[in-house]
Amino acid sequence: MSLKYAVLAALLEGEASGYELSKVFDVSLANFWPATPQQLYRELERLAQDGLIEARVVQQERRPNKRLFTLTETGRRELGAFAGEPPRRPAALRDEFLIKIQAMDGTDPEATRALFEERLSWARGKLARYERVRERFLDGRTEAEYLRDAERIGPYLTLLGGIALESETVRWCERALVILEARAAHT
Amino acid sequence: MSLKYAVLAALLEGEASGYELSKVFDVSLANFWPATPQQLYRELERLAQDGLIEARVVQQERRPNKRLFTLTETGRRELGAFAGEPPRRPAALRDEFLIKIQAMDGTDPEATRALFEERLSWARGKLARYERVRERFLDGRTEAEYLRDAERIGPYLTLLGGIALESETVRWCERALVILEARAAHT
DNA sequence: CGCACCTACTCAACAAATTGACTATGGAGG
DNA sequence: CCTCCATAGTCAATTTGTTGAGTAGGTGCG
Known part of the structure; x- marks a missing residue:
């Protein structure tokens, strides 16, 4: 449930591809919401379908093409609503x-x-x-x-x-x- | 993978039933390895089959019967081996x-x-x-x-x-x- | 006397996470 | 030249984790 909002929050920093997000999650978001690349790709797909983010294909030379994702207004609103609500579940540490x-x-x-x-x-x-x-x-x-x-x-x-x-x-x-x-x- | 060892570690405190463990996990182990009762029952079943713990049915009056689990020597050894090894995955916080x-x-x-x-x-x-x-x-x-x-x-x-x-x-x-x-x- | 809550579980279904393999292209290093 | 690593992903299988309901007797409260 929350991965959704973690991804949206990451996109507040600006447009990013799935691959780039997987790097961000590795260093920054990983500190409180770890996710593997596979989880991210799946989540991005879902978010795009729900209209919370928008994809833009960037043709690249000498590199595979990539899809850059941006927050839509709807996405921004949903994230804002989520951020204001009290958390449904407490923090979980697994060590x-x-x-x-x-x-x-x-x-x-x-x-x-x-x-x-x-x-x-x-x-x-x-x-x-x-x-x-x-x-x-x-x-x-x-x-x-x-x-x-x-x-x-x-x-x-x-x-x-x-x-x-x-x-x-x-x-x-x-x-x-x-x-x-x-x-x-x-x- | 690690729930297994969390359960074994909990049994170091002595014999316990699934229900009792679910209480322990709620207050103490929950701090670094959360688990729902259902996970515990499944895990206990598996551990008993693998011979790492032993069950003993206790007949109770005015209470449903319960199964109390104890560490076997094998279980104790496996836990010891695990405790000596470096962790395979770093701590994960989800907040x-x-x-x-x-x-x-x-x-x-x-x-x-x-x-x-x-x-x-x-x-x-x-x-x-x-x-x-x-x-x-x-x-x-x-x-x-x-x-x-x-x-x-x-x-x-x-x-x-x-x-x-x-x-x-x-x-x-x-x-x-x-x-x-x-x-x-x-x- | 009825209702809620506690003990002590089991079962089934579903959602999420993890793992491993696979496809491509290009650049760097030996 | 060949292999490894980085980019940019996809697919499938398995394991974990979560949710909800069901069973069944007992206790405490008003």
């Missing part, structure tokens, strides 16, 4: 890693440490990427200036959410590693 | 609310404020529940004592993760509300 941690006792402590280490460096990497995106948003201005002047701040707020989440993950991993080390030293 | 925020510009600012307010109070509620669970874990001991003496600390670490996540959500919402207010006052 294999946490299952492993839940079940970690009785396995090799060293393996557990490695898991946390991996997660930590992954979170740090993500945080660094987020910070670069933030620089691009600000584009030289201070945050206060940006928040005062920009016409769209939604994407910036979700970015702040992502940054908050990942920096907290980093702190949590660091803490867990200290705890694990203390338990290891104690034996 | 309708964030789509709405991404698309919020061009809708009623008051509606957006209400969304954040709602999310905020929801996060605070969850945090309070987590803290109560934490009290139960500690059971009078200090955290340091608990972490030194307890045989299982996995569930405590995932709980800490949940607490970190929700308290960061609270801070993020508060910040967003300040920003929204400033934009509203500015007009």
Whole structure:
């Protein structure tokens, strides 16, 4: 149900092809609504049929042709209506890693440490990427200036959410590693 | 794929029926691996067939009979193996609310404020529940004592993760509300 | 006494997500 | 020259996940 609106929201940034969207979903929207290319192509088809987006075929030389999609007025309206409504379902996190941690006792402590280490460096990497995106948003201005002047701040707020989440993950991993080390030293 | 291990991990706490598991998944495991009762019943059936868990029918008076499931040695081993391996897929967050925020510009600012307010109070509620669970874990001991003496600390670490996540959500919402207010006052 | 709600599930149907393979063309690197 | 990677997708099969209903006895409330 919500993939529909995730796609519409992505098209607020402007015209895009399915392929381009699959890239966007990989880096930005993937942070709160993951989708595979196949899901996107299917969804775009449906949205176009329902008149929420419009396709425009662009002939390309030395490349396969592509279809660029734009929001229609109807699409924009539907997205607006959706954005104003309270969410029907709460956020869902699905994390294999946490299952492993839940079940970690009785396995090799060293393996557990490695898991946390991996997660930590992954979170740090993500945080660094987020910070670069933030620089691009600000584009030289201070945050206060940006928040005062920009016409769209939604994407910036979700970015702040992502940054908050990942920096907290980093702190949590660091803490867990200290705890694990203390338990290891104690034996 | 991972629901399997989520169920096995839940059974580490001891024997449980499908119905009991559906309650556990609602409060604890739901935080990182949501599942509906139907999914659980299907999964339990499969796990029993594969010999990873064992069922024992308990006759009850004035209640429908229930089947209690326990981990077998095989199940315990498979779970251990899983817990040691690096995760095949990264954590996935699916959050309708964030789509709405991404698309919020061009809708009623008051509606957006209400969304954040709602999310905020929801996060605070969850945090309070987590803290109560934490009290139960500690059971009078200090955290340091608990972490030194307890045989299982996995569930405590995932709980800490949940607490970190929700308290960061609270801070993020508060910040967003300040920003929204400033934009509203500015007009 | 009737109604709603709790325990403890099962069944069927449907929607969504995932996986893997397949079609094309072009450019880069060895 | 050959292979791999990037663009720009499509198709089909399978697995997961979701929704709604049904069964059946028990408990609590007014």
